Amino acid sequence: MKSAVILFPGSNREGDVARAIAGICGTKPNIVWHADSELPPGTDLVVLPGGFSYGDYLRCGAIAARAGIMPAVHAHAAKGGLVLGICNGFQILCESGLLPGVLVRNARLRFICREALLRVERIDTPFTRRYAKNAIVRFPVAHGEGNYTADAETLRRLEGDGRVIFRYVTASGQRDDEQVLNGAANSIAGIASEKLNVLGLMPHPENHVDPLLGSTDGRPLFESLASVLERA
Amino acid sequence: MKARVLVTLKSAVLDPQGKAIEGALRSLGVPGVASVRQGKVFDVELESADKDKAEATLKDACEKLLANTVIESYRIEFVG
Numbered sequence: 001m002k003s004a005v006i007l008f009p010g011s012n013r014e015g016d017v018a019r020a021i022a023g024i025c026g027t028k029p030n031i032v033w034h035a036d037s038e039l040p041p042g043t044d045l046v047v048l049p050g051g052f053s054y055g056d057y058l059r060c061g062a063i064a065a066r067a068g069i070m071p072a073v074h075a076h077a078a079k080g081g082l083v084l085g086i087c088n089g090f091q092i093l094c095e096s097g098l099l100p101g102v103l104v105r106n107a108r109l110r111f112i113c114r115e116a117l118l119r120v121e122r123i124d125t126p127f128t129r130r131y132a133k134n135a136i137v138r139f140p141v142a143h144g145e146g147n148y149t150a151d152a153e154t155l156r157r158l159e160g161d162g163r164v165i166f167r168y169v170t171a172s173g174q175r176d177d178e179q180v181l182n183g184a185a186n187s188i189a190g191i192a193s194e195k196l197n198v199l200g201l202m203p204h205p206e207n208h209v210d211p212l213l214g215s216t217d218g219r220p221l222f223e224s225l226a227s228v229l230e231r232a
Numbered sequence: 233m234k235a236r237v238l239v240t241l242k243s244a245v246l247d248p249q250g251k252a253i254e255g256a257l258r259s260l261g262v263p264g265v266a267s268v269r270q271g272k273v274f275d276v277e278l279e280s281a282d283k284d285k286a287e288a289t290l291k292d293a294c295e296k297l298l299a300n301t302v303i304e305s306y307r308i309e310f311v312g
Contacts, residue, residue: 058297058298059300062297062300063297066296066297095300100302101302102300102302102303104245104303105248105249106248107246107248108248109248109249109252149245149302149303150302151302183246183248
């Protein structure tokens with residue numbers, strides 16, 4: 001498989017996600033500069049990494065969403081190509097209109113840096129097919145603006161179409177919208193596009209791929225991508 | 233021509249920063265503050281002297297970048 005990680009000024013998780021992809025999927029991704037206008041030919045997967053692109057100026061992800069490479073990312077998504085946005089990458093996907101809604105300041109204003117428990121809501125997607133049904137996973141989160149917000153109609157549509165892929169849950173594995181760590185509507189941690197080829201999520205699966213760090217709950221996400229994109 | 237663009241959160245959107253400022257004002261003992269909502273101000277200088285043209289430019293700027301219309305609304309004012 002051929003992947004591209006987009007590097008924006010202020011991205012800081014591109015190394016982590018490139019390492020996860022290289023280690024699990026077996027091929028090193030191309031690091032693509034934000035001001036380029038084309039993806040490397042034959043790119044299967046585009047990753048927008050975490051970080052603080054443009055210092056979160058104006059709104060998180062707002063300026064990166066208008067970067068030179070983004071029309072190529074839109075075109076890639078439009079023809080069914082896979083796009084993964086993690087943390088700031090999710091914020092960029094929302095700002096660019098590839099995913100609906102927006103990520104706003106955490107409800108209790110604190111920057112949250114800890115592990116979060118999530119339920120995998122769907123395993124029939126290119127990103128989650130290697131998870132067990134209803135699996136509860138532990139991914140790190142590190143964000144100040146992870147509070148997913150959308151109008152009531154958009155939320156109804158996302159839920160109705162089964163496009164919520166990851167949801168925050170409590171220690172007992174239950175969803176609790178009142179206690180959700182960052183205030184996200186419907187405890188949403190990650191959503192997909194209509195055709196399920198674009199995924200955005202706030203938590204960091206790329207940081208839980210090595211047993212040395214205490215968990216490998218993020219590995220199946222990259223194994224899923226590898227299995228989908230395997231070439232004969 | 234100079235203009236001021238005001239971007240504010242729509243009234244249905246919760247504003248935790250505004251709430252925190254409201255609480256700080258209360259703890260400072262500033263009397264009579266019922267509520268605070270935080271927004272952004274952009275002072276823009278325009279090349280055109282034509283007001284209609286300038287307004288169209290600013291509207292375009294707001295829709296494309298300055299405001300996220302999912303949660304924010306904007307207002308354009310001309311100064312001087």
